[in-house]
Amino acid sequence: MKQYVIIGNGVAAAGCIEGIRNVDKSSTIIVISEEKYPVYCRPLISYYLEKKTELNRMNYRSEDFYDKMNCEVIYGRKAKHIDSSSQKVILDDRTEIPYDSVCIATGSSPFVPPFEGLETVKNKFSFLTLDDSLALEAAVTKESRVLIVGAGLIGLKCAEGLRDRVASITVCDLSDHILSSILETDCAAIIQERLESNGIRFMLGDTVTRFENNVAIMKSGSSVDFDVLVLAVGVRANTELVKEQNGEVNRGILINDRMETSLSDIYAAGDCTEGNDISIGTKRVLALLPNAYMQGHAAGVNMAGGNEVFDNAIPMNSIGFFGLHAMTAGSYNGEVFEEKEENRLKRFFIRDGYLVGFILIGDTERAGIYTSLIREKIPLDTINFELLKKVATSAAFSPETRRKKFGGVV
Amino acid sequence: MKRIYVNEDWCLGCHLCEYNCAFANSGMADMATALKDKPIYPRIHIEGNERISYAVSCRHCADPICIKSCIAGAISKADGVVRINNEKCVGCLTCVLVCPYGALTPSKSGIMQKCELCLQNSCGEPACVKGCPNRAIVYEERGEV
Numbered sequence: 001m002k003q004y005v006i007i008g009n010g011v012a013a014a015g016c017i018e019g020i021r022n023v024d025k026s027s028t029i030i031v032i033s034e035e036k037y038p039v040y041c042r043p044l045i046s047y048y049l050e051k052k053t054e055l056n057r058m059n060y061r062s063e064d065f066y067d068k069m070n071c072e073v074i075y076g077r078k079a080k081h082i083d084s085s086s087q088k089v090i091l092d093d094r095t096e097i098p099y100d101s102v103c104i105a106t107g108s109s110p111f112v113p114p115f116e117g118l119e120t121v122k123n124k125f126s127f128l129t130l131d132d133s134l135a136l137e138a139a140v141t142k143e144s145r146v147l148i149v150g151a152g153l154i155g156l157k158c159a160e161g162l163r164d165r166v167a168s169i170t171v172c173d174l175s176d177h178i179l180s181s182i183l184e185t186d187c188a189a190i191i192q193e194r195l196e197s198n199g200i201r202f203m204l205g206d207t208v209t210r211f212e213n214n215v216a217i218m219k220s221g222s223s224v225d226f227d228v229l230v231l232a233v234g235v236r237a238n239t240e241l242v243k244e245q246n247g248e249v250n251r252g253i254l255i256n257d258r259m260e261t262s263l264s265d266i267y268a269a270g271d272c273t274e275g276n277d278i279s280i281g282t283k284r285v286l287a288l289l290p291n292a293y294m295q296g297h298a299a300g301v302n303m304a305g306g307n308e309v310f311d312n313a314i315p316m317n318s319i320g321f322f323g324l325h326a327m328t329a330g331s332y333n334g335e336v337f338e339e340k341e342e343n344r345l346k347r348f349f350i351r352d353g354y355l356v357g358f359i360l361i362g363d364t365e366r367a368g369i370y371t372s373l374i375r376e377k378i379p380l381d382t383i384n385f386e387l388l389k390k391v392a393t394s395a396a397f398s399p400e401t402r403r404k405k406f407g408g409v410v
Numbered sequence: 411m412k413r414i415y416v417n418e419d420w421c422l423g424c425h426l427c428e429y430n431c432a433f434a435n436s437g438m439a440d441m442a443t444a445l446k447d448k449p450i451y452p453r454i455h456i457e458g459n460e461r462i463s464y465a466v467s468c469r470h471c472a473d474p475i476c477i478k479s480c481i482a483g484a485i486s487k488a489d490g491v492v493r494i495n496n497e498k499c500v501g502c503l504t505c506v507l508v509c510p511y512g513a514l515t516p517s518k519s520g521i522m523q524k525c526e527l528c529l530q531n532s533c534g535e536p537a538c539v540k541g542c543p544n545r546a547i548v549y550e551e552r553g554e555v
Contacts (some may be wrong), residue, residue, distance in 0.1 A: 015478075043481040047500045053482070057498050119515070200549035290479035290508065297478070318507040327507050365505060366512025376510075392512060393457045394466065399418070405511065407415050407552055 002027040005089050007079040008105030009033030012270025012296035016103045017069050019300020029071040032076045037324040045133035048160030051328045063224040084245045084263050101303040104268040105240035113232050113352030116210035127158045139228055140166050147226035151178040155232030159200050160321050178345040182317050182328045187359050194324040237272045250274050252285040259299035267293035279314040279330035279356050286315055312375045327367045353380055366392035411490035412551050414536050416465045420546035423463030427538035428452035434528050434537035451517050453525040454538045467525035468513040476505040493526050
């Protein structure tokens with residue numbers, strides 16, 4: 001019998017539990033959950049505000065998940081330290097939990113820049129957890145004027161979620177275009193137009209220099225009156241547990257394709273990590289739910305003595321605002337090919353004969369065929385890419401490949 | 411597990427499978443009421459080019475990437491069948507972004523749908539297979555994909 005400890009109780013932790021149980025049905029699993037909830041779907045917190053889901057539908061796994069998986073969950077406690085020499089996790093109430101192997105799935109925390117006068121703002125929120133969403137819900141009324149600092153995925157999903165609950169929403173960002181981490185300027189403009197036509201106001205290339213109670217004084221000299229402030233500037237990976245043990249940490253905890261950190265018997269998965277991005281060939285933080293699950297699963301299998309690699313991670317996002325969907329994947333460093341119509345755009349990035357990235361807006365049908373070209377590194381000269389640029393279809397593959405894919409008669 | 415397979419040499423590209431699928435999943439008793447003069451939302455679709463055609467539906471993969479990627483925990487697999495929980499899906503399309511077959515599509519309401527082998531609808535067996543005039547679509551055991 002071994003004892004596995006998982007620090008964190010998000011999607012990476014759920015993947016880790018399922019990974020462990022694939023290999024080891026009986027050893028002890030202890031999950032340390034800082035939040036007081038069973039694993040839930042973090043990306044749904046904006047859908048909750050939008051009333052597209054409800055609390056009882058936001059659970060990531062069934063109610064009996066931990067029982068079925070034979071796990072003990074310690075709620076409301078935080079892991080303060082890992083002692084890698086004596087193989088113990090030390091909690092904030094000084095409880096010591098010994099481990100044979102441990103998975104760090106601590107996620108990330110909001111990054112709040114040191115704005116002058118921020119302490120004078122009464123109603124200020126981050127937007128990362130269910131509690132953030134519930135607190136924001138309780139704070140807004142139909143009369144609220146909301147200022148969101150940060151036009152990234154988190155800030156804009158928050159804006160969409162709040163739109164029908166408040167009087168006005170202003171989003172500011174230092175960048176000259178929205179979603180700057182995943183979209184190029186002209187693509188961002190298409191999405192921005194959709195958001196603006198739904199009442200969201202933008203102040204781009206501008207940022208807050210200081211707050212005076214309920215007024216934000218902007219760099220441009222203008223000012224914004226608000227009732228509720230949402231800070232969505234960015235997030236930082238929670239890496240402290242590894243850093244203080246002198247494990248290798250960059251922006252995230254460095255992991256290999258087996259999710260091993262530089263410290264023995266210590267694995268890491270999810271938003272707190274920095275793993276290989278095969279679309280650029282180097283490590284980076286890929287804070288995405290699918291990657292969190294797959295990293296967690298691989299970590300779990302390996303912790304339990306199995307052998308699983310997760311070696312084809314790429315950045316990929318599917319995001320929609322007010323009915324307009326965008327999908328992005330991979331790297332934008334390559335030769336560009338595109339098909340463009342009003343409110344529809346397909347842009348492909350090709351390097352050395354391979355698809356390395358894409359941006360799709362509006363027309364996202366069967367986009368997974370494109371994603372698979374990147375992740376499986378399929379040479380474009382073996383398929384009909386001219387056809388694929390226009391429409392995502394497996395008709396672009398050779399009959400042999402297609403028959404193999406669909407299990408037909410060869 | 412039995413799965414739906416298509417023999418592209420036999421597929422005529424008649425799209426009848428799409429209609430049979432949409433009807434089987436409509437919850438209605440009469441095909442004309444269910445489909446006539448309405449946009450249809452089938453869970454199988456015909457693809458192809460000028461030379462060949464074939465029907466695409468969910469492969470019920472051994473290791474389904476849609477399940478791992480679903481941000482709502484809405485997709486699961488039991489008894490070999492990959493299913494979507496309509497109550498949980500929010501229509502974010504992440505499954506579309508990852509499915510290498512292009513087997514998931516939005517339903518009329520925007521919630522995602524895919525082939526669930528007609529095991530829980532009025533047909534009780536795959537309607538596309540039952541209605542394929544050239545027997546190009548079959549339901550049989552061939553091992554896991």
